[in-house]
Amino acid sequence: MTDLRTALYDRHVALGATFTDFGGWSMPVRYSSDLAEHHAVRTAAGLFDISHMAQFGVAGPEREAFLAYALALDPAKLALSRAKYTMILAPSGGIIDDLIVTRNAEDRFLIVANAGNRAAVHEALTERIDGFDAALIELDDALIAVQGPRAMEILRATVGLLHDDTLAMGHTLETLPYYTAMGMRFGNGAVLVSRTGYTGEEGFELSVDADDAGALWDALRIAGGPLGLVPAGLASRDTLRLEAGMPLYGHELSLHVTPAQAGLGRVVPLGTKVADFVGRAALESRLRSDAPVLVGLVADGRRAGRAGYAVFDGDTQVGEITSGALSPTLGHPIAMAFVAPDRGEPGTELTIDVRGTRISATVTALPFYRRKK
Template sequence: MTELRTTALHERHEALGASFTDFGGWLMPVRYSSDLAEHHAVRTAAGLFDISHMAEFAVEGAEAAAFLDYALAGAVSPMRVGKAKYSLVLAESGGIVDDVIVYRIADHRFLVIANAGNRDAVGSAFRERVGDFEVELEDHTDGMSLIAVQGPAARAVVEATAGIADVAPAFADLGYYAWSSGSFEGAPLFVARTGYTGEDGFELLVPNPVAPTLWDALLAAGEPLGLVPAGLAARDTLRLEAGMPLYGHELSLDIVPAQAGLGRVVAVDKDDFVGKAGLAAVVVPDAPVLVGLVCDGRRAGRAGYAVFDATEAETPVGEITSGALSPTLGHPIAMAFVSSAASAPGTELFIDVRGTRIPATVTDLPFYRRNK
């Protein structure tokens, strides 16, 4: 049995009484107090997440932008230094290897952050695609820690954190999907205004040795503002409300971007990229597409539950990929892949919840949008 990895913050999580779970080969905090309390804290104040299990790849060289244009589905070359972009790593077939965020650090240097469970797959894909490109790849995952502060009070928390200095652009001037550099206790600090909760927030990348001190400083600064440590359970219900996909649920090698509502991410006008030919060959008129489902009552559909036609009750039309009783909205929500014929907003369907048919209505994603 493979031993689970732990982050540089593991002892801090133990001291806070966290419960742990296996996530992508890492032993990660699933909750500290209660899922609901942590979820509501992020929606109303702020939550502190250890996301150090995420993978970080540096891509550098005279042809770094051209390489990423080929290796990823999106167009990287037009990005300005200081900006970030959501993109996809596709297989030759057009299926999704992973979804990533790309940061342009300099004209010829980029940072790519991938999902923990796909570190090896993304690393292998990048290495296989280097070919004749003048580029160097480095995996910095083992030496770095990533901490997220998410919620309406997130900016106030990071601005009040002792030890953070020289952040430019300043937190207040940093736009969404942009990044700043600074320092923490003399160590380099990378700050991105990105997140996975549907709220405003920041993700802070630092070398492992200073991560525990940064965690402590953020908790101290945030306590008067309502910040609490939050685990993966709250992170999952937050991202579900925000309609954000999770690899292995809404994304996989068997799903092409358009099915998951991510067709806009693919720069089809690029001369070439891995997966372009595969996407062109996909001709499935009734391929399942991702939709939102809302229900009344308290019984929520879960991943793997079948979805049925409302008029022909024995006809399955799809399957739930993620579902929960929404803490913010107070009713069950789910994402599901259903046949295109059953995907129009307002379509009435049924979810099979442990043998009971629960009425569900197709709705646009996301379920929740924060007030700007």
């Protein structure tokens, strides 16, 4: 049942948004059209409210030891201001959620988790912190994303968003590296600006006090209007992330999937010098050669395979689609699917059962789309 609203809900209503339930939150699925919002992000910029995402602070003397145990992460390698894509695993080695962890102060970390997994992540972290001299703080800050090739111009032009040496952690907006964060000033408060995103484009995610979120949203819209910025909803966010080959929990990731199956084994720190994090033993003992693997599929025509559609080699089902759409950018159907490992090589010809009709599809390396540098 939808009963949660972000600090920006009234602004979405005023903009004529169509809403959907996402993890119990009433979120804008679109404002104008899915295609228009998708193309705006690829050509100019889109403004997303992602405040439904869960944010947790981690502090205390044993914060690093706690994170090294609780997550598939070596926090000692995370320098001040750096962010890392990682996961929190079940003891079985399956994925509870994928996360971004940032060392946002010398004595503090920030964890951002998916909205639908807020309770599961909170429960796992709360259980795993027992015995460590560390504190877990559930935050209610808003989170706003500006994504697209003109994102940098828009942030630079936003009135009231100012550089502050005491918050910047040695960075400027113009030189901020990918997967790095810096503090900026907005009004009387601070904003954590991270060079991260979920669209495959240049972009930033801004964590701001909920009381300041409306003013920041308005300032970004005013600055970005002349540059082509449009408010964008969850529908375009989904096609953008699919084109970029980015997994979505509940589709490509789940408790029944290991990181290696999803092509994300590189993010898990296995090795003799790494802490014994939850799930490590299971991963080291679950090296199955027959486990399905995640691949990309491309097809001709206009009929796209959707989540749950079967994938065949001849008359034998060899897999199932996890996400699929007619790509707005590329103009042909694309999908991600788990298939038998011996059918996962790029160039392999398969078929997708699209409502009783077999559609030819070719295995391809992910992502489907890469932004121009």
